Amino acid sequence: MALVELRFLAPDPDTAIHHAGRVVVLAESELPLAARPLDRRARGALSRALASDRWxxxxAGEGIELAFPAGIEASGVMLVKLARAAGPADLRKAGATIARGLKPEGALVLAQGVRRLPLLVEGIALRAYDFAMRAEAPKAPGPVALMVADPEARTKDCAEVLHLAEAVHFARDLINEPANVLTTGTFADRLLALRALGLDVEVLDEAQLAELGMRALLGVGQGSDSPSKVVVMQWKGADTPPLALIGKGVVFDSGGLSIKPAGGMEEMITDMGGAGVVAGTMMALAARKAAAHVVGLVGLVENMPDGRAQRPGDVVRSMKGDTIEIINTDAEGRLVLADVLWYAQERFQPTAMIDLATLTGACVVALGHENAAVFANDDALAGAVLKAAEGQGEGAWRMPLGPAYDQLIKSRMADMKNTGGRWGGAITAAQFLQRFVKPGTPWVHLDIAGVTLPPGETTLAPKGATGWGVRTLDALVRARFETGTSA
Structure with a gap:
């Protein structure tokens, strides 16, 4: 939940020798100079470990630990394999290795000579995360102290990656929260609190949504006691047309009357993952005072079955004016996004739009838990998203769109139906959304169903929500949408 405490210290051999917690040494084939006094006091234990077959x-980025080595006070020495010319992925992985299993006594990292230190720090901060609601709170990990030349300068160098990690944690917290805690109202309140960072935040209630004609979105939430809302967050760091980020925020998805199987339904607390990532991204942009104009819009609903719930066979009219035949009430996220996409264009005339949603199981079947699916009507924007994701080590893969898929969502009675059936399900969902994108507006749809909640831990996150996308979108804004960059 909270970021681990990080400190930067000046080099001092005695500090390492007398540190009571874990001491971390970064090495490749031989010990760095800073670790040699420690090795001598430990009677060569570190050198022997580096000469072993196990090492x-x-x-790269993995480590081994020597527990309670003789001659020094540390509870353990962790040796982490890292070359001096290590790339971003290895540096982040090494940081994650340091952070995994941190104990209350903390750790001391001999980081002198590490190039691109912020990437190592980013790995530590991202992996040092825990979400728990147990009666007895787990013991918080102790601070991680990094021994570096010029600690004051390194503190400044790492400030931005720590802000970014905090934003990722914010997104993870939202996604991990159970639906009885994170209702649509509570979610909106969490986003209103971002005003403290300088974001302009407003909440549209059901009466306002009805007046705007958002019948597709409202239809999804009409079976729930949690009122539907749209939250608009705006960061105006530049006087330009905005980039619009749109997130699906289904705080719980039972499937509605087309109810889901019981097995695994508890994971549907994460069906607001797209909205969580948009919120985390807006927090990151505000925290670093990005020189960009970005608006984040999230549609918050709960999809529940009761006497008022939307039925298969219903026909609803979207804000755009198109009619939609409801075939399956479990294909609800695209209904939410359709109205919010149209509203974003009508109100803000954005220079580009990106929506994110845990939209389809078909995406998971196609790409597993390694990659988000990227759909786009604009090659340049799609390429920029893929490049940003690659730079952050967040998997993404472009998927096709095409008129032939439109035949699968053709309705006999309405302008379209809300699902095209089993085959190409992630693609037909994207085709549906594309109908709510105005000609000439560059648009990317990110189906993050597989990467939001993988079945186990990942390199940079424990088991649970990953916050996939916050870092990618922040990098995209930095590279393409900030003042002075070309869009």
Missing amino acids: SALA
Whole structure:
């Protein structure tokens, strides 16, 4: 939940020798100079470990731990394999290795000579995360102290990645929260609190949504006691047309009357993952005072079955004016996004739009838990998203769109139906959304169903929500939408 406490210290051999917690040494084939006094006091234990077959078998960024080595006060020495010319992925992985299993006594990292230190720090901060609601709170990990030359300068160098990690944690917290805690109202309140960072935040209630004609979105939430809302967050760091980020915020998805199987339904607390990522991104942009105009819009609903719930066979009219035949009430996220996409264009005339949603199980079947699906009507924007994702180590893969898929969502009675059936389900969902994008507006749809809640831990996150997308979108804004960059 909270970021681990990070400190930067000046080099001092005695500090390492007398540190009571874990001492971390970053090495490749031989010990760095800073670790040699420690090795001498430990009677060569570190050197022997580096000469072992176990060390040679390690991949970059992985580590081994020597518990309670003789001659020093540390509870353990962790040796992490890292070359001096290590790339971003290895540096982040090494940081994650340091952070995994942190104990209350904390850790001391001999980081002198590490190039691109912020990437190592980013890995530590991202992996040092826990979400728990147990009666007895887990013991918080102790601080991580990094021994570096010029600690004051390194503190400044790492400030931005720590702000970004905090925003990722914010997104993870939202996604991990159970639906009895994170209702649509509570979610909106969490976003209103971002005003403290300088974001302009407003909440549209059901009466306002009805007046705007958002019948597709309202239809999804009409079976729930939690009122539907749209939250608009705006960061105006430049006087330009905005980039619009749109997130699906279904705080719980039972499937409605087309109810889901019981097995795994508890994971549907994360069906607001797109909205969580948009919120985290807006927090990141505000925290670093990005020189960009970005608006984040999230549609908050709960999809529940009761006597008022939307039925299969219903026909609803979207804000755009198109009619939609409801075939399956579990294909609800696209109904929410359709109205919010149209509203974003009508109100803000954005220079580009990106929507994010845990939209389809078909996306998980196609790409597993390694990649988000990227659909786009604009090659340049799609390429920029893919490049940003690659730079952050967040998997993404472009998927096709095409008129032939439109035949699968053709309705006999309305302008379209809300699902095209089993085949190409992620694609037909994207085709549906594309109908609510005005000609000439660059648009990307990110289906993050597989990467939002993987079945186990990942390199940079424990089991639970990953916050996939916050770092990618922040990098995209930095590279393409800030003042002075070309869009």
